[in-house]
Amino acid sequence: MATIELNHVSKTYSGDVRAVSEATLAFRDGEFIVLVGPSGCGKSTLLRMIAGLEAITGGTVAIGGRVVNDLPPKDRDVAMVFQNYALYPHMTVEKNMAFGLLRRRKHSGLSGLLFHAAERRAELAAIDQKVLDTARTLGIEPLLARLPRALSGGQRQRVALGRALVREPQVFLFDEPLSNLDARLRIEMRAEIRELHRRTKASMVYVTHDQEEAMTLADRMVVMKFGVVQQFGTPGECYARPANRFVAGFVGTPVMNFVEGRVDGGVFVSADLRVTLPAARWPRMPAGSATLGVRPDQLRVLDSTDAGAGSTAADGTSVPATVRAIERLGDRMDVAVMIGGTRLTARIENDDRLVEGGSVLVHIGLGAAHLFASGEDGARLADAHDVA
């Protein structure tokens, strides 16, 4: 259990390829941190610098208040779970789990064998017991005598988890540990890792490219892009108050709808859209070019016969549109609608009246909408929350 402090941490590869630049983050003791971002965003590199597998080219990493930049991995008291499990293929599950502990014994050498036989035996017995206990909690006790090649993917991942757990390190590091598992098993293991964290209260840093995994696991998450930290906050914060357009688009499914245009006198105008922005949401109304962001669940698709069609309420605007595509999810559906040349996605309750190609009214709810500075990674413009 320990805090982790990253201070202007950078990784530069030969020449000027920057994998991570100037990451300054402080993780609290016992926190479950998720590093998330698209592939190549530097999240794995950051994790590997904490582990000591990657040299730090700038800044400092401190674990439990101690700067570990120059410490080899074995002296950092961290354990890591790898994406491809990395179990030693020639050792049984039991040996795999015990390996790290066996190397850390006090009486491991010849002198232990010769002069401290009793202590040595006690040490070995303690390790056996620890391995057994850990195997029990993970439900892999029956597999202890097997070789990794005789295990299924899920079992291997469980063993890899056990190998990290049994060491009781200060920090657990996970490098996309679930991405080789099928969807169902992934969700199951996700819950188990969460439960493990709840029980051990250990500090964990977890890397994934899957925002859903990040949202469900994290106490706080770090969203990264091109080696730069975009936002560091709770999943709720990243979802409701994204720092910029990139975070807004990365967090949440389906992806937030973005419309580029300008704000003029409290009205957002794009090529196909003209909506009045509620002053309650933006007390200090911006002006000039901007991007409007609306989550799919803030859109409603109305049959033109629905009551209230065509009205302009205070919290949004209704606009005529055509249905381009419908994806049924069972309990809900995603509907892609075209407003002129602008495509928006709505997530709505099942509505059997909708047909592809049909005309509808789309109600754009603005109560939780965002405005971003124009450009691909434009920062979110201050709204009521920020002003308050």
Next chain:
Amino acid sequence: MRSRTGKALIYALLIAGTVTFLFPLWWMVAVSLMTPEAAQAATVRGGLTALVPTDPQWHNYPDALMQMGSVRWTGFLDALANSVVVTVVATAGTALSSSLVGMAFARMRFRGSRPMFLVMLGTMMLPAQVTMIPLFILFRNLGWIDTFLPLVVPAFFGNAFFIFMYRQFIAQIPEALLEAARLDGQGWFGIWWHVILPLTRPVTAITAVFTFIFTWNDFLAPLIYLQSDDQATLSVALNSFRNQYGGITKVNLLMAASLTTMVPCILLFLAAQKQFIEGLGKGAVKG
């Protein structure tokens, strides 16, 4: 799928090949069991007569070993002990050093590793005859002549071919395995001992068998560097069946002694055969 005649043809070819390759061995066995006169006759007439000895002289074997070298029995026992020591030490040295160097070339990033690897490969192109005299001068200056040192010390400096083989094999081992070992508290030597060596067992088997057979059978190096009779290895001691003019007087005994010295190589080969084909890399990672 394959027709019967096709299959028969393949078997016929295989049998013909086997007979061709086994013939010299069988000839050795046959001659080793002949009386001196019959053996002399067989060698003179080309040896195609009496391929099945009618009156096998089993005592040829103890006689041959007894008469090896200049002193009864002692010559053989000395030579056997010398061969075992030299071969075992050289084999262990080659396997250990080659896998260590192979790991370094495969996994460690250091300045000049690429040019050094190329230079090392280049040494394979040098015929042994080219380095024979410089090496002899070197070992003489070190005062190592008539000791085992010139036969075993070079083995601890690796062998280019086996280093290359280890390197290729080790490069296939997933990086994550080595990283896991580092996090589990291992340094490079620990990784080598606990992870690399167990996973490269097929390469080690090949290295051990080849080095064993080469060293066991090597005639030139022991002949050059060892001078005293009691230092001779088996392959040199076999030479005592030649007279000073190079002629062979007791062919039957030479064959019996030669066959006896072959036994360890054959046994080792059979024992290691399984290792050659066993792939231990499975199950390390997803796949």
